[in-house]
Amino acid sequence: MMQVKSQVSGVELAAHRFIAAFDAEQAAELCGLAIVESFADKEIIFEEGEIPDFLYLVLNGQVEFRKHADTERYQSVSLAGANDFFGEFGVLDGQPRSAQAIACGTTTLAKIHRHSLMEIIQRTNGGVVLKLFLYIIQRLRTTTDQYVQQTIHKERMGLVGEMVNTIIHDFKSPFTGIHLASGMLKEMHPDEDTQEWCSLIQAQIHRMLGMTDELLEFARGSYAVQKQPVNLAHLLQRFEKLNRIYFTHANVELIAKSTDLLVNADENKLIRVLQNLASNAIEAFNGSGGKIEIAIAANGSWAEIQLADNGPGIPEAIRSRLFEAFVTYGKQSGTGLGTAIAKSIIDAHGGTIDFQSQLGEGTKFYIRLPLLNFDC
């Protein structure tokens, strides 16, 4: 959930904001001292705790700063993009690096050795120092804001976890009651219709329990997917069957087509993804009905699932943050978890999810999942 801090795609060394803060003579001197170095994706620039020796200017690409959360995990603290500089605290006070710096994608940096830099800074004028000082303060503010946002997000997720725990606890006994009662009805009335309706009730109860468990998993941040070969055409049929009544009541026409495609997946979780997206479309129709089209086809080594609706479109205000948890818009009881859960499920399958939306025209989600046994 880190935000890209700089939108600049690349910058020449002489035009970099750090160099440009100095007068022409010192700027030229700094350019002469700078060593330009390229880093591959995920290459470590420096480690947390290391003794600092250089100041780094980002010319191209992006750098992520991470702190050890525990022995195995890291927590992302902030990002630096083209035209940003980093490592200045260590250069100024000589204290060990407070975070690890790692390249995100191919990244080009110019590094200036601490001793030469300190020597130049000591003889530069106050105006230059002030400019650098202001920039550093501004960056500290942004990092602190991001950190606070992350902490609030974690706190909210913790609350959701607690809430869901209570809900599951309170729901389980009525769910079991309904399940048992429909089982008895099945035994008492062997006719085909009753069997079918009762099976549907039982399947829905099963799903509701599954949903609450999923919400709990999502809140905990641990997503366990039990993968096995799944035929997407069968999955789509199951989805249609489960939703027939819901769609009819909502006056929604469902057009679904799929070829036989195998993916290694957790079928129930993929159904959940379709369910969350379809429910959003139906909620967006706002009672006036509409059309949902689901098309599943192969595209190279991927199975591509497209889910389109002809609703009002996703409000522009939330488009860039749609997949974030708690982003909701225009709904009285929206929690803003539907698309976040869908994305975390697709991520856990090594797939991608994206969308295009136009106000007044509709929305189309694109999901890609790796095909099973795909031979090039």
Ligand SMILES: Nc1ncnc2c1ncn2[C@@H]1O[C@H](COP(=O)(O)OP(=O)(O)OP(=O)(O)O)[C@@H](O)[C@H]1O
């Ligand atoms: N197909 C769609 N058409 C129009 N708006 C949509 C569509 N899908 C999502 N949205 C908008 O995106 C918001 C976020 O959707 P999301 O499913 O993440 O949360 P929610 O539906 O508000 O709450 P929840 O799913 O947790 O009940 C919705 O509130 C809605 O405003």
Ligand SMILES: [Mg+2]
């Ligand atoms: Mg939703």
